[in-house]
Amino acid sequence: MPAPVIVASFANVLVWAVWVVAAFACLGTGIAVISFTNPFYSSLSLIGNLASLAVMYLLLSAEFVAAAQVLVYAGAVMVMFLFVTAYLGDRADAAWAGGPTWQVLGAVAAASALFVEVVVVVGLKTSGRLSHEAKVDSSFGRPYEIGRLFLTDHLLAFEITSIVLLAAAVGGVILGAHSREEPMRGVRQ
Amino acid sequence: MMGPDVVWYLCVAGFLFCTGALGVLIRRSPLIVLLSLEIMLNGANLALIAFARHYGQGDGQIFALTVMAVAASEVVVGLGLIVAIARRKLDLDVDKLTTLRG
Numbered sequence: 596m597p598a599p600v601i602v603a604s605f606a607n608v609l610v611w612a613v614w615v616v617a618a619f620a621c622l623g624t625g626i627a628v629i630s631f632t633n634p635f636y637s638s639l640s641l642i643g644n645l646a647s648l649a650v651m652y653l654l655l656s657a658e659f660v661a662a663a664q665v666l667v668y669a670g671a672v673m674v675m676f677l678f679v680t681a682y683l684g685d686r687a688d689a690a691w692a693g694g695p696t697w698q699v700l701g702a703v704a705a706a707s708a709l710f711v712e713v714v715v716v717v718g719l720k721t722s723g724r725l726s727h728e729a730k731v732d733s734s735f736g737r738p739y740e741i742g743r744l745f746l747t748d749h750l751l752a753f754e755i756t757s758i759v760l761l762a763a764a765v766g767g768v769i770l771g772a773h774s775r776e777e778p779m780r781g782v783r784q
Numbered sequence: 785m786m787g788p789d790v791v792w793y794l795c796v797a798g799f800l801f802c803t804g805a806l807g808v809l810i811r812r813s814p815l816i817v818l819l820s821l822e823i824m825l826n827g828a829n830l831a832l833i834a835f836a837r838h839y840g841q842g843d844g845q846i847f848a849l850t851v852m853a854v855a856a857s858e859v860v861v862g863l864g865l866i867v868a869i870a871r872r873k874l875d876l877d878v879d880k881l882t883t884l885r886g
Contacts, residue, residue, distance in 0.1 A: 603786075610787030618796050625800055625823050629807030634815040641819050648826055651796070654787055655837040660829075660845050667852055672822075672859050679863045680815065683870055688813075702809035706802045713798030717791055728790065729840025740842055741849070749846045756853045763857030770864030 614654055620647040633688055638676045645669040657736040793834035800827030812877050814869070818862045825855045 620643065627640035645668045652661035734740050745753045800823055807820025829848045836844025869876060 607786045614788050614792070618792075621796060622799055622803075625803040628819050628823060629803060629811060629816065634813060634819070637816055637819050641822060644823065645826065648830060651793065651830060652833055655793070655833050657833045657836065657845050657848075660833060660848050663849060663852060667856060668822075672856055675859060675863060676815070676819070679866060682867065683815075683876065686870060686876060699810050702806055705809065706806035709805060710798055710802040713802070714795060717794045717798070721791065721794075728838045731837070731840045735837075735840065735842065736845060741845060744842050744846050745849075748843070752846065752850055756850055759857050760853055763860045767860040767864040770861070770868050 610654060613650065617647045617650040617654070620644075621651070634680045634683075635677070638673055638680060641676075642669050642673050645673070655736075656731060659736060659738045659741045790834045790838040794831055797827045797831040797834065800824070800830065803827075812879055814862070814866050814876055814878050817878060818859060818866075821858070821862075822855060825851055 624640045624644040628637045631637045645664060649661040649664045652664060804820045804824030808817050811817055829851055832844040832848045836842060
């Protein structure tokens, strides 16, 4: 066997190994997020989930999205979550599952039915068509390429995103500032 | 592309989405409902980026970045609501917030 073939197959095995580790970390931390009682541990599990997703984005040659994922999500958004969890203290420890057991069973049945549907559709409908993937050059997913797309083809989405972020910032300030007045009516205590 | 096919990524994305949906359905703490929503959005992001790589076009990554910005806005508003609920000394329980029930 010539040397380049051996190197290529070794790299393939290596990529598979990294993918398997990242995928199982992703699935495990996802389940951990929804099963912890303490929201602090749930937030920490979500940070692990986001980090393993960033590894998978790197395998898909989306370097800029992976960096943004770690900086924006695992950095800023999760710090916000942890601050609110710390602010709430032990009041944030909520009951594990709500309602009678048939509701929980129905939710589990609905979620697993959804997953089975996704797998069946992906397996049946796409088996032949998704086998030839496009060749990409090394500039794919680089910040230059992302910036070019954002400022040419997707300029409207870019501007609307800034308006959405501004509206969310104003909404957050208003929700935080005017919440000391009268208690909400119509709420069962 | 070295490593797994796009189909494997799609299966992981589907599982993530269903995990998040299950969390939204069975948990009552609004904080954990928000975390589960993040998991659902990330499952959608993974599918978008897998398809972007598969078709060799960057538009899927643009979509994923936009989804990230929308998720950040959603978290800001959701956490603001949770803080407002907590300041009014109400229970942090999504089943008890029934003002809008018809």
